[in-house]
Amino acid sequence: MPPFKLLAKYIEPETHHDTRAPRSNFQRLSVAHLSSLLRSHCACGVDTHAHVIPFEFPSFLGAAAPSGWPSMAPADACHRQVIIDGKNYRTVSDKCWSTSRRLADFADMGLALQAISPMPELLSYWLKAADGAVLVRYLNDQIAAMVAESGGQLIGLGAVPLQDIDLAIKELEYLRRTPGFAGVEIGSNINGMVIGDLRLDPFFEACEALDMAVFVHALRPTGMDRLIGPPPLQQVLAYPTDVGLAAASALTSNLILRRPRLRMAFSHGGGTLAMLLPRLEQAISVFPALRESVLQSPTAQARQFFYDTLVFDEATLKHLVHCFGDTQLMIGTDYPFNFHDDQPVARLEAASLTPEALQRMTQGNASRFLGLPLLDTTTTPPSSNPRPPTT
Numbered sequence: 001m002p003p004f005k006l007l008a009k010y011i012e013p014e015t016h017h018d019t020r021a022p023r024s025n026f027q028r029l030s031v032a033h034l035s036s037l038l039r040s041h042c043a044c045g046v047d048t049h050a051h052v053i054p055f056e057f058p059s060f061l062g063a064a065a066p067s068g069w070p071s072m073a074p075a076d077a078c079h080r081q082v083i084i085d086g087k088n089y090r091t092v093s094d095k096c097w098s099t100s101r102r103l104a105d106f107a108d109m110g111l112a113l114q115a116i117s118p119m120p121e122l123l124s125y126w127l128k129a130a131d132g133a134v135l136v137r138y139l140n141d142q143i144a145a146m147v148a149e150s151g152g153q154l155i156g157l158g159a160v161p162l163q164d165i166d167l168a169i170k171e172l173e174y175l176r177r178t179p180g181f182a183g184v185e186i187g188s189n190i191n192g193m194v195i196g197d198l199r200l201d202p203f204f205e206a207c208e209a210l211d212m213a214v215f216v217h218a219l220r221p222t223g224m225d226r227l228i229g230p231p232p233l234q235q236v237l238a239y240p241t242d243v244g245l246a247a248a249s250a251l252t253s254n255l256i257l258r259r260p261r262l263r264m265a266f267s268h269g270g271g272t273l274a275m276l277l278p279r280l281e282q283a284i285s286v287f288p289a290l291r292e293s294v295l296q297s298p299t300a301q302a303r304q305f306f307y308d309t310l311v312f313d314e315a316t317l318k319h320l321v322h323c324f325g326d327t328q329l330m331i332g333t334d335y336p337f338n339f340h341d342d343q344p345v346a347r348l349e350a351a352s353l354t355p356e357a358l359q360r361m362t363q364g365n366a367s368r369f370l371g372l373p374l375l376d377t378t379t380t381p382p383s384s385n386p387r388p389p390t391t
């Protein structure tokens, strides 16, 4: 698939009718830069799920750093250790903080653009809100700097201290004013509070009003006591459950009906949601209380959210298309962690999608989710109610 169509739109003059500050510097791509991308194998993908860890963290300014305040320690060669509570939380490479090292991998991965968000553990909802606000502001400024030096190949999904809704909205407003951010990353639960909880509504109302995308990433998942094996099983086995329950809570609380202009995406293919949806549809016909509380078909609601394609399997990918529609799926890689998908575009190409679906899932849907002025004109907005409730 030639990347020209998408990239040509990058260099078009700003046509967005919005009079607020430009969302990004995509219009500043140089001709030389464009030419270099055209020479690459397939630099056409838009990755919505990739992470950042800064080279270092600020020292805590109080008497003693609270539990959960991160720091960095040297490791071998180009690696460093993220230290949390005196332990090595994760050893990571310089691709986490080096923009040039990150961009050097784009051609092999087939990427033109990547949305970068903090490593989820850094969202730090367990810190006091004032401390969390300091930490996420530092992260956001680091992300802004990486976006600024990327030549239009990175865009930010920032962090907000959601343990305090008012502070979170203030940080959201800061992100909206700061060049280079398309939205925020939030956890699949906020210290146990699920995404559909009405207490989060003022924040989502602000996201809708400020036109900021919301990427929901699995975080500190439930079910950890049911795992047998080493710590990485948290990401491998428990993340999909937590993000699936997060998405399900959005459906059973009618979030998208309350906030119809909210652009929200769920990580890891929506986790278990695709398996839960038929059960929810069937349950509506069985349980009157559920029929009264869920105001629109769960499937119809689910098809108004976005999901990444980070499922490592073509058959599963096709099932996600069946469940959510090819207008709602977009590339996610978990770059640059070792458990990431390093061939996201090739995997889509191998899934026997129609050319139109392939283009949507490679770039068009992500552009729509991120609110970028390079919408794929072949992308059809989802029907508001493609499947009526089975009542």
Ligand SMILES: [Zn+2]
Binding pocket: 049, 050, 051, 217, 267, 334
């Ligand atoms: Zn991730």
